[in-house]
Amino acid sequence: MRRVASIALHTFKESVRERVLYNLIVFALLLIGAAILFGSISVGIEQIILVNLGLSSISVFGLLMAIFIGIGLVWKEIERRSIYCVLSKPVRRAEFIVGKYFGLLLTLIVNTAIMTAGFYAALFYQKRHLSSGDLLVLEAIYFILLQLALVVGLALLFSCVSTPILSAVFTFFLYVIGNLSSDIRWFGQETGNAAVEKLTAILYYLLPNFGNFNVISQVAHGERIPGYLLLANSLYALLYATILVSAAILVFEEKEFR
């Protein structure tokens, strides 16, 4: 456990040193701030637009960070040959992967916290006060983090099997497909072909269903997220992330370093 924590902390420190991270955070904060201006050229949706744009910025920039840092997690260690140094120590390969995963997750949690603080600052500037109803936004941010936990898992898995560019492409496309998975099943049902219907149903359950976590619009309208959805989505993310990290471990265990 201590070894996992040590690798996670090291990964976190390494990620924090990435310049691209700061650029992304600055852009996200700028966008959140711009939501105030954007609201002023519209009518009657000043707060809705701030919540929508703020949460979408947190989600999109979180996604970019997860992909761009995640794809290099393992590949970079192999490329720099620092993997030999790490594995020559009493560290199991599984611990290395799990540590890497939690390290990046920690980075994303910290970054999301910074962007959330920026969002609340913008909300306070707009409303001149904050109320308990504004805490609803945290539920959507929690779902964004669950989504990012899956994206990191995907990026980590691909980082073990492919080059960074291909890993980024695969992760991004799986994210897009995962957002459209309910449509894939619907298309299958529409064909009326039993085999296609079965195939699309399998894909529906097999692919990560990122659509589960899309609650930004509801939260923007002040709607509460049902307790069941909070629990079920948490378990879904936990289970799916475990599958992804386990798959990454299996691939990494089999990998030969020359």
Add this chain to the structure above:
Amino acid sequence: MISAGATLFSLTGRRRVQALLLVPCFLALLPLQRGIDRELATRGQIAEVLYIPSGHLLRRLSLGHEGLLANIYWTRVVQYFGRKRLGHATRFELLGPLLRITTDLDPRLVIAYRFGAIFLAEKAPGGAGQPSEALQLLRRGIVANPDYWRLWQDLGFIYYWDLKDYASAARAFQAGSERPGAAIWMRAMAATVAAAGGQIGTSRLLWSEIYRQAESESIRRSAQEHLLALQAQEEMEYLNRLLVQYRTRAGRGALTFRELVAAGLLAALPRDPSGVPYRVGPDGRAALSPGSGVDLRLLQ
């Protein structure tokens, strides 16, 4: 961005001079772009197009950010409507489709149904003059937000004001009054519209409610303009009665309101709600002066 800035500052000597030469290059872009803008302006305005006409397709493409996209489309509606209105346009081809996309993307964006219906229903040049489109929009809003009683209020208002269908207006107000949390006056409004539809008092009641609830300055201003027009209409009806009285008494029609003041029928020269004096028109009836700030076309 940060690294680019840092790199620029770390340059030395000749390279820094070369980098600084980029500044006039950027400045040269300014007149160039202005020239292109002028040229494009002479070739007519940018075509009004909906790049993706289906809200449902956009919803899928938004990857979970449909709320933000709906906000962008709603802002586009507001900007489109504002630009057209400022340009005194009479055709608003994209207004209906843009509103449909907005509400397909976010069916709970009630502001788009409410304001959108007003934009659509109001007669040109104030609006698109498409009350049936406005009714469709509101009906879709009611399906998506069945407990939001104000959409029934707007539906009743359009039936009343734009379509002069007082029976349907009364039914809409009645249906709205049965929704949870509906204001008590909705029931009274249903009864009033059913009993006295088309009368100025009923119209004033409706516009006063719109004015009181207005969430935007443009809607409030529009309600105020309608209330002023109603007041002017009421005052002119009163002045016409006085003009008839004068004709009976003097045996000829008055040419100005001074004659009515001299005859003791009026205490002073009458002024319309914008403060401009009324005049006697060529037909011998009370009329607004050319400089009046009241627009009676709103009542047509």
